[in-house]
Amino acid sequence: MRAVVSVLVALHVFAVFVGPWALPPQNSELSASAARALRPYLEVFALANGYRFFAPEPGPSHLVRFEATLDDGTLETGTFPDKREHVPRLLYHRYFMLSEFASTLNNPNLPGDRGGAVARGYAEHLIAAHHAKTVRLFLRRHFVPRPEEVRRGMQLSDKALYQEQPLGVFTRDTP
Amino acid sequence: MTSAARYIRAWWAEVVALWNQFWFRPADPATLCLVRICAGAMLVYTHLVWSLDLQAFFGDKSWLPRATLDALQVDSFSWTYLWWFGNSPVALWSVHLLALVVFALFTIGLFTRVTSILSAVATLAYIHRVPGALFGLDQINAMLAIYLAVGPSGAAYSVDHWLKRRAGNPAESPPLWTANLAIRLIQIHLCIIYLFAGTAKLTGPAWWDGTAMWMALGNMEYQSLDMTWLADWPRLINLMTHVTVYWEIFYCALIWPRVTRPVMLLLAIPLHMGIAICLGMVTFGLVMLIANLAFVPSEFVRAVIPPRRQGRAGDDERTAKQSALRSNRPSASPAKR
Numbered sequence: 033m034r035a036v037v038s039v040l041v042a043l044h045v046f047a048v049f050v051g052p053w054a055l056p057p058q059n060s061e062l063s064a065s066a067a068r069a070l071r072p073y074l075e076v077f078a079l080a081n082g083y084r085f086f087a088p089e090p091g092p093s094h095l096v097r098f099e100a101t102l103d104d105g106t107l108e109t110g111t112f113p114d115k116r117e118h119v120p121r122l123l124y125h126r127y128f129m130l131s132e133f134a135s136t137l138n139n140p141n142l143p144g145d146r147g148g149a150v151a152r153g154y155a156e157h158l159i160a161a162h163h164a165k166t167v168r169l170f171l172r173r174h175f176v177p178r179p180e181e182v183r184r185g186m187q188l189s190d191k192a193l194y195q196e197q198p199l200g201v202f203t204r205d206t207p
Numbered sequence: 208m209t210s211a212a213r214y215i216r217a218w219w220a221e222v223v224a225l226w227n228q229f230w231f232r233p234a235d236p237a238t239l240c241l242v243r244i245c246a247g248a249m250l251v252y253t254h255l256v257w258s259l260d261l262q263a264f265f266g267d268k269s270w271l272p273r274a275t276l277d278a279l280q281v282d283s284f285s286w287t288y289l290w291w292f293g294n295s296p297v298a299l300w301s302v303h304l305l306a307l308v309v310f311a312l313f314t315i316g317l318f319t320r321v322t323s324i325l326s327a328v329a330t331l332a333y334i335h336r337v338p339g340a341l342f343g344l345d346q347i348n349a350m351l352a353i354y355l356a357v358g359p360s361g362a363a364y365s366v367d368h369w370l371k372r373r374a375g376n377p378a379e380s381p382p383l384w385t386a387n388l389a390i391r392l393i394q395i396h397l398c399i400i401y402l403f404a405g406t407a408k409l410t411g412p413a414w415w416d417g418t419a420m421w422m423a424l425g426n427m428e429y430q431s432l433d434m435t436w437l438a439d440w441p442r443l444i445n446l447m448t449h450v451t452v453y454w455e456i457f458y459c460a461l462i463w464p465r466v467t468r469p470v471m472l473l474l475a476i477p478l479h480m481g482i483a484i485c486l487g488m489v490t491f492g493l494v495m496l497i498a499n500l501a502f503v504p505s506e507f508v509r510a511v512i513p514p515r516r517q518g519r520a521g522d523d524e525r526t527a528k529q530s531a532l533r534s535n536r537p538s539a540s541p542a543k544r
Binding site: 034037038041044045048049052053058071072075076077078081082083084085086087088089090091092093095113120121122123124125126127128129130133134137144145146149150152153154156157160161174176177179180182183188189 | 339421437488
């Protein structure tokens with residue numbers, strides 16, 4: 033009994049280690065092989081995490097801005113996350129992670145059109161929620177000012193700190 | 208050759224003895240059960256908040272519909288029962304309310320053997336359904352839910368335990384090796400988390416030049432408390448940055464010796480409460496502290512939260528009498544033992 037549990041514990045601890053060790057992009061062939069072998073276990077028990085909190089370093093944050101055009105031509109706009117709309121803070125953070133997810137996957141170096149798939153999912157949700165004909169999505173990157181810029185009076189919400197990039201135009205019947 | 212073989216045999220015997228001591232030594236389940244109450248409450252709150260936008264995250268027209276996840280997760284093993292209920296709001300709400308009830312029962316420790324396993328299954332199901340809306344909170348929730356299902360997390364501070372006492376069973380649970388196993392798994396997992404959290408930061412220049420904490424605290428989307436006054440205190444920003452990295456990297460070593468453990472645990476409080484208060488991640492900060500409870504000795508937990516018999520004199524005597532009546536034996540007052 034004790035021997036069996038020992039083997040299971042050793043395998044589990046190894047899997048817990050492999051999860052962050054093998055997470056791309058910074059991984060070795062050895063760690064990637066171990067992760068491939070353990071993939072079912074890692075995925076079922078949600079162990080394929082990097083635990084790279086604010087690493088390699090805290091960067092700009094990302095928001096998703098949308099413009100929904102209704103059948104009668106009315107334009108409805110919004111951004112997520114939105115601190116006023118998404119309350120309590122945990123719900124706000126869920127929306128924040130959705131916009132960060134769109135940014136992470138909006139990377140041409142990733143295999144397949146993952147960013148496109150995510151944007152299409154968001155657009156389909158917005159089309160259904162707003163009964164819209166068309167939805168345009170934009171990714172807003174919000175940079176953090178340097179301490180010396182803040183000392184000179186720059187606000188965190190200064191317009192110069194934002195960059196925007198279109199994610200696509202999606203219609204009700206977008207395939 | 209013979210002495211070398213003898214040395215290796217002795218070394219191996221010591222390794223086996225230490226392994227057994229580490230994983231299989233029976234332990235008081237008090238710490239594990241305290242973790243259950245805190246982690247269970249966090250599971251209730253986490254999933255209660257999903258209720259505010261349940262259809263938007265888990266319905267068929269959700270932010271992350273089936274087609275999106277199929278494109279992202281080819282041949283995935285991330286199974287979730289929530290796919291069965293997304294098409295019907297009534298069914299989705301029913302299964303969601305059921306999960307909330309399970310989490311609540313698990314928190315108070317009722318039917319804990321069953322509700323602990325169901326809580327782990329439900330936690331993983333929600334995680335697998337919305338991978339794009341997750342963050343550290345969910346990773347730690349899953350970790351704790353799984354290990355609390357492994358160990359006897361309802362053996363103390365639970366309704367189950369209270370019912371057992373009423374039925375005439377012994378007042379406190381004896382030390383159990385499964386309680387030790389679950390606590391050890393949380394401890395080891397936490398060490399691995401901090402090790403990778405710390406070493407991953409070593410690749411970022413801002414963690415070396417001491418400005419990383421500014422980049423986090425000056426981020427308007429994270430910020431829940433205006434910390435821009437820190438712009439006038441660059442060396443304080445440097446100190447916070449360096450302490451964070453070194454604390455995370457050395458946690459896996461310094462949390463074990465008795466001398467350094469209290470220091471590491473005390474440092475965990477400002478670090479995680481800072482994340483909670485300044486960066487708006489109260490749930491994440493708290494759940495990390497809950498996981499750190501695994502390093503608090505059960506004697507300390509018992510001292511802070513004493514067993515019920517100390518709170519209500521006569522309980523044990525009454526229990527012993529009930530037990531004796533059932534077994535037709537004379538009762539033995541605990542006071543005379």
